[in-house]
Amino acid sequence: MASIQKRNNKYAVVYSYTNREGSKRQKWESFDSYAKARSRKAEIENQMDKNIFVPPSSQTVNEFLDLYVDLYGVKKWSLSTYERNAKIADSYIRPILGNMALQDVTPLVIEKYYRDLLNTDSVGNKIFKTKKKVSTGTIKQIHKYLKCAFGVALKWDLIAKNPLLSVEPPKHVYKKREIWTSEMIVQALRECEEPKLAIAIHLSFACSLRLGELLGLRWKDVHISDEDIMKDDAHIYVNCELAKVSLKALKALNEKDVIFTFPQNIPNKVYKTTTVLKKPKTESSIRKIWLPKTLAFILREWKEEQEKYKEFFGDEYNDYDLVICFEDGRYCSHNVIRNALKSVTEVAGLPPIVFHSFRHSSTTYKLKLNHGDIKATQGDTGHSQADMVTEVYSHILDEDRKVNAQKFEESFYQNSGEGIDHNNVNQELDINNLINSLKADPELMAQLIEALK
Structure with a gap:
């Protein structure tokens, strides 16, 4: 089926095959050593025996x-x-x-x-x-x-x-993303003078929303009626996101998953991209998220403000039903929110973060509140797999596991008579630390001896 021919200092594996057009062809494959040629010969013959041999092709x-x-x-x-x-x-x-x-x-x-x-x-x-x-x-x-x-x-x-x-790719170590604590978020909201940003922060932190999801949130998917709030059922339904996409991709995919395409602002300009409302990338991102009552009332006040602007602009108002938008109804781009966040960060004197960090802060906060309930948290975040939550937020789960060890100590060892006298242990640790400190600092040792004299 295949043979090995020596050519000068090379070894060639020679075999015949039928190409995709049905023609008989012969192939010579050269190798530096006889061992490599013999290995390739065995591979070819094995594939031919199993009828899985792939004819040579010049396709690049x-x-x-x-x-x-x-x-x-x-x-x-x-x-x-x-x-x-x-x-x-x-x-x-x-x-x-x-x-x-x-x-x-x-x-x-x-x-x-x-x-x-x-x-x-x-x-x-x-x-x-x-x-x-x-x-x-x-x-x-x-x-x-x-x-x-x-x-x-x-x-x-x-x-x-x-x-x-x-092949294994080079190991990639994810950088820990800087996030704000709940106290820092409160401080930023107090300093925030841009209402669009304030609403964006509230929604991202309370609902674990991505920036595109909250910019694409429409009032028809916000349920904050009196009845909803009284029944503790105030919620939003996330089913689309605002995104800037290339016209090339839009054409290639025949506008797949696009719900609405916003009109371009400048007539006769040649655009390479456009802004759309589209379905989220994964089915798990389509989700219902319950709102805290306070946020429900904040959203109601925000909607009342929008109604005033709608009345003021009249026919010139661009009614896309967006929760976060400019005063005249136009959609708000990602960069508008990011730039506003940067300004508030500087004014409040807080560590710089990216907007996506609010989603991380939200997930961290919820995991602490629900004592590591992965599935409940995943339902809000829209992660496709639970292990994505555990990988990114494992440090929060580690804190709960640390508490478990403390509870185990209190409920079992200290009540079973098997416990150790912690006061004595702590005293021994303190004495050992003092001795080590004196050994490391001869001058301090000399002063102590002099004082004792």
Whole structure:
């Protein structure tokens, strides 16, 4: 089925196969050593015996990715996923691996590719004063993209195996996001003179909302009637988000998941992006979130203010039914809220944070209130999997586990007669600490001896 031929200092595995057009072809694959050639010969013969042999193909990675996006991505991806994947592929995959034959991409090729990426300038680093290299976080996203893409190639019988399954990307350590405590949030709200920002902070902290979700929240999904509040059933229903998307992605996905497209502001201008209301990326993000009564009343007062503006602007009011918007009803962009937050942070003298930190503060606060009830917290946050909550907020759960140990000490050891006299232990610890301090400071030891004399 296959043979090994020596050519000068090389060893070639020679075999015949039938291509996709039905023609008989012969293939020579060269190797530096006889051992590698023999291993490849055995692999080919094994695949042919099992009828899983993939005929050689000259299809490049770029050619395959075009097919992958058209047949798989368009069907499976959301708008945000399409944009993110297109950026990853165009920036880091196509320029480096694009011209390689798809079947030539091996685990070794990927290992070297990841190593070289760590020493490559990241795309879009012009915003930094100093050049930044591709991060391990970016490589993790690249790995996820390639692993899925080559998995589809395997499914389509274009390759014999998925090389990404044999490769681990460089370990990525998530940076702990700076968050505000509840006291800091109260301080910021007191200093806040921008009502849109105040409402955004309330909604994000109390309801664990993402910025896009609260900017896309509509009054028809806010239930704060007298009856709702009396029955403790005041709530919001999150079923869309405001997002800025590329027109290219919008066209490629045929406006999939788009609920409403806002009109462009400047006539005759050529736009590359547009702002839309769209369905959330995952089904778990569509959720009902109950409101604290105080927030329900705050929202009612806010709606009354909007009604006054609506009456003032009359026909010029842009009624998109948005909870957070400009006085004339126009949608409010992400940057407007972010810039307002930056100003309040400086005025209040608080540590700088990103707006998404309110979502982290909210999750942390709720986990403390409900003593680590993951499922109840996940219902508010809209995380698709519970382990995403446990991974990010494990330190909160650790605090509860620490309390468990303290309760165990009180309820079992101290009541069972097996406990240790903590007063004696503490005294011993204090004496040991004093001795160690004196040993570390000879001058202090001399002063103590002199005093005793």
